[in-house]
Amino acid sequence: MSWLFDFWRSSIGGKVTMAITGLLLFGFVLAHLLGNLQLLAGPEKLNAYAKMLADTGALLWVARIGLLAVFVLHVVTAIRLARGNRAARPVAYAKEATVQATFASRSMVFSGLSLLVFVVYHLLHFTFGVTNPEHYARKGAGAGGHDVYAMVTQSFAVPAIAIAYAAFQIVLFLHLRHGMQSLAQTLGLNHGRYTPMIRTLSFLLAALIAGGNLLLALSVQLGLVEVAR
């Protein structure tokens, strides 16, 4: 497997790793959104969905470990590349200027690190019930016998949590917006006709995901869903 490691270690190998893991993570984020949109359909639907996921048992763990591996690979590769990039310009320009790079493209490291923090928080919050155990405590028909719907709605009823989740969607939007079109270029897809379409599509997909998540985060505040009592 040393050939694979060599590939990963090369500049383009690193980029390709970012692109493929990014694409997988995008798939996860999309599925995650589609599943969670059932929040809007009420407690029974969401809890049934949660239970269905939890009941897959071993398969869920395979998926989780796989996802974690992809995520770790994405982060580790990003850190390696970013360190290389920093080292490649030891003296900064006295006068910096940007001609056409988008804000999203220039802030990938920042948005990525922010998302890392967010994901950790998100896991501690909803998966492990560490940050708000009181929301996690209620038993119900959801995953592992606890009430997912109650957990989510009670959390988002707290304005600070809702705003924090909402704010991170902007970061996610920026990250996906550049990431999606970037991965096409990295994987060798560049064409006078399709590249503009890919750019538009990246924008729309990023907006869709961030917008959907935003809707969920603000669903309680906007009165779209009832807080479980």
Next chain:
Amino acid sequence: MKVVLHIWRQQKRATPQDPKQDGRMVRYELDHVSPDMSFLEMLDVLNERLIGKGEDPVAFDHDCREGVCGSCGVVIDGVPHGPERGTTTCQLHMRSFRDGAEIWVEPWRAKAFPVLRDLVVDRSAFDKVVQAGAFVSVNTGAPQDANAIPVPKADADRAFDAATCIGCGACVAACKNASAMLFVGAKVSHFLHLPQGRVERETRARNLVAAMDAAGFGNCTNQLECEAVCPKEIPVRVIAEMNREFVRARLVEQPASGKRVGGDG
């Protein structure tokens, strides 16, 4: 017209340990600048006055002064080759600046391009990339007739679009990561579109990327700054082509067995 210049002055050659050495930005005021002067002629005038005052002139690379040798290039107000698109520093004229403008002038900044003095940098990393495989392995002699292999006009034009690179290094200077992928991509693309070049496509993709990585350039994050400053307006399509070629060479194609059959004579 009159301009205020802030120019990077560095006497001692950069080392990996100390890339900055004694370097610093120095302010100069220059009047009686003609809008018809090129940017380099403006620097010539500055240098004549500095010598007159007994100060060391500003060192900068330049040669053909018609936008094709790729020698010249400084970062002007944060943008390699300055504000005009598709223009080298030598073809930039002072009429692109307003009277009284403050102009920041710096060398290409990259670990792979250490400063030799003032605005002069060492770009030999580019030569090393070319030496690694940006060529067709054909000896001088008697190859087949030039018209023996037809090349579709579109392919020849695509190859030319990449071959028009003048190797100035502005792409590296502009890249937020000091990546050389537009340059290296241009080499890959040039030969990829010609039947003569396609013979060695696998080794070329491997070797060029390896040489590029060894030189200490950064990694592309698809911000497209390179494309914006390239004086020959080479598109980032060439980077996508290089990526494809590299993946193909490293992951898709199985290496040949290298087995020897029979006696070697």
Next chain:
Amino acid sequence: MKLDARIPGGPIQQKWDTRKFELKLVNPANKRKYKVLVVGSGLAGASAAASLAELGYQVECFCFQDSPRRAHSIAAQGGINAAKNYRNDGDSIWRLFYDTVKGGDFRAREANVYRLAQLSVNIIDQAVAQGVPFARDYGGLLDNRSFGGAQVSRTFYARGQTGQQLLLGAYAALSRQIGLGAVKMFPRTEMLDLVVVDGHAKGIVVRDLVTGEVRSHAGDAVVLATGGYGNVFYLSTNAKGCNVTATWRAHKRGAGFANPCYTQIHPTCIPVSGDHQSKLTLMSESLRNDGRVWVPKKAADKRPPAQIPDEERDYYLERKYPSFGNLAPRDIASRAAKQVCDEGRGIGDTGLGVYLDFRDSIARLGKDAIAARYGNLFHMYAKITAEDPYSQPMRIFPAVHYTMGGLWVDYDLQSTIPGLFVLGEANFSDHGANRLGASALMQGLADGYFVIPYTIGGYLAGQKPGAVKVDHPQFAAVSGQVAELTRRLLSIQGKRTVDDFHKALGKIMWGKCGMARNERGLQEALREIPALREQFWRDVRVLGAGEGVNQSLEKAGRVADFLEFGELMCRDALERRESCGGHFREEWQDDGEARRDDAAFCHAAVWEYRGPGQAPVRHEEPLEFENVHLAVRSYK
């Protein structure tokens, strides 16, 4: 000085084959024992270094630029000639040979030119095999155009970048050999002297332009491919770094310098805009296919061009040369422009310019058609002058472009110093008194790819490999002299800058040894140049030290050589009492047309250096025309 051109016997078609067979070969196993030093990395130098390394010789290659890819061959726009006859339009090796000899005004050596025409076809094959992206037609085959007044389409091109693409081909071949370890490349290294041991060129002394170190390199033969000396005029289309130093210092070590007065003035360049001007930009000759050249009939007519009615315009090329019109050859068109400006009819603020007008073509073909043909050139013109050539005529003026003179070489490209070979623009061989368009690239590559690899073997076969090493006392002596020169330049600490002297020299050369020359002007120049030189050595100001990057010092050394060389050029122009090609003596003309004197001057003038303060000695190599009849070049 003995001038033996060593032209092989037999019919001209077989001379090169004959010589290739006569030349001794070096055993393949022995080739690696010989070291060849190649100075310059343009078309001639890079192709020579690569080809010699491919054969197995050890090669060291030197260039003053930061990369071999930047040599000024890169700037050639138009194309490269080859007698492929792909167009079926009657071209042949013989026709290319004939055109080149005639274009050179019968001042080139027949045998060399014939070989050049023969090799032209191999160059195209070689370049295509290297991946040079020449223009192609829709069938995928190579495209050609007619260029420089030729009546056949034999010019191969790569948009407006033929020089760049061919140089990148040669550079790629060179890079391959560097990567293989067969060539050791020394960029940012300038040759400052030649080391001659027992009458043979055995090494060079160079200065490392980064560290300032003066170093010796020993070899079994030295190849100079260091380009032309157009920058003696200060303003030219040459790159700023182009210089005569390598060839001049070789001349001072005994190499004959041939025909230094032959310079080509290109008619279509952008005029000078002010004192700050550092170089001149060429606008491709192809513009004259659709542009009409004119000046006002009245002197000092300062009206904007659009307000000058047709009857008050003088389309002087069409008037004087009805059959060639605006497409008259370079030397003729340049001289005609000078003439009208001398009459006070030049245009622009300086009065040194003529119009190149596309009004009629735009009216006839439409703006789009003109944009499709010349869009990039119009764009470049607009960028430099801030004027729109679609709505007002271009202003153009002749400028120094190429130098046909150079170190004298025999048929094998060997100079008068055994072991010193000279290629490309640096030698004098193939273009006579005027070079045709698209022939420079052809000559540089023919010399480097296909001549030197054979002829140098003939020399090396008679040499003991590695006989002279850098510890030979001659190296110490020469590098001492080089170091002393540097010390002197740095110690003067006068008042005037190097550029100031260079501009002053340029003014003398352009005024008195430029497009038209006469006895009185040349005599004056021969007094003014030594005086300027004397002032230079008294009053030049070169700051900084010999160590490290010091661009003023580099320039100072080059200008010091131009100050010596310029004098030789004027002397040669004075002694050549005839007009031919790029050399126009006002005393020898028929109504503005050059008048050759074949009885007295059908020879190459070769100058021998006799030491500082000594008058150089003029030798002659008679030119014999057995295959082409001497005729008057007429384009009326």
